[in-house]
Amino acid sequence: xxxxxxxxxxxxxxEEAFLxxxxxxxxxGYPSLFWYVQYPGEGLQLLLKATKAxxxxxxxxxxxxxxxxxxxxxLEKGSVQVSDxxxxxxxxxxxxxxxxxxxxxxxxxxxP
Amino acid sequence: xxxVTQTPKFRILKIGQSMTxxxxxxxxxxxxxxxxxxxxxxxxxxxxxxxxxxxxxGEVPNGYNVSRSTTEDFPLRxxxxxxxxxxxxxxxxxxxxxxxxGELFFGEGSRLTVL
Numbered sequence: 001x002x003x004x005x006x007x008x009x010x011x012x013x014x015e016e017a018f019l020x021x022x023x024x025x026x027x028x029g030y031p032s033l034f035w036y037v038q039y040p041g042e043g044l045q046l047l048l049k050a051t052k053a054x055x056x057x058x059x060x061x062x063x064x065x066x067x068x069x070x071x072x073x074x075l076e077k078g079s080v081q082v083s084d085x086x087x088x089x090x091x092x093x094x095x096x097x098x099x100x101x102x103x104x105x106x107x108x109x110x111x112p
Numbered sequence: 113x114x115x116v117t118q119t120p121k122f123r124i125l126k127i128g129q130s131m132t133x134x135x136x137x138x139x140x141x142x143x144x145x146x147x148x149x150x151x152x153x154x155x156x157x158x159x160x161x162x163x164x165x166x167x168x169x170g171e172v173p174n175g176y177n178v179s180r181s182t183t184e185d186f187p188l189r190x191x192x193x194x195x196x197x198x199x200x201x202x203x204x205x206x207x208x209x210x211x212x213x214g215e216l217f218f219g220e221g222s223r224l225t226v227l
Contacts, residue, residue, distance in 0.1 A: 099160065
């Protein structure tokens, strides 16, 4: 079946460090891919998305590129801030009528 | 625009008690979902609805019930609370159709503790 795998956390970085959170998926065809972020005490919110191969989603300095050949959608940011401390979820959906499948989440802590 | 509103935000139940978690959205979304999030774990789908009067089970429906009498409301009922239901519950909604963007909109969560 369809699934999403993320790197295990927690991840701790110093401010201004480079961030990569790995995400790989298993699905047939061309699912849409998403990154959601959950700040402490809040619900999840969409960070970025990509709907076809080689698309790059970007928002708030974060980027992720849809790589069909490696079935990956890694999240990157060049310089993290303390305010980026949150849990990040990779997710996929095969069609607009399918349920969203979430990865287990990766906790990020950024220290000054 | 309130988005997705969940109540209560916190609740402590005794084993065997019943309660309903309320969820309301004002975005005219047709799809609504209930998830639970356990510490260090991802989201698990409990129930979902594709429109008023239509509901279906997700991955972990046992011990829960739902109803969808209106487009706006999607309450989650716990009939006989058990410690295993201690979790944070999230309601989410989206519009599935021609103008679908694929984005799920989440409420702020309801933290439930069963003692």
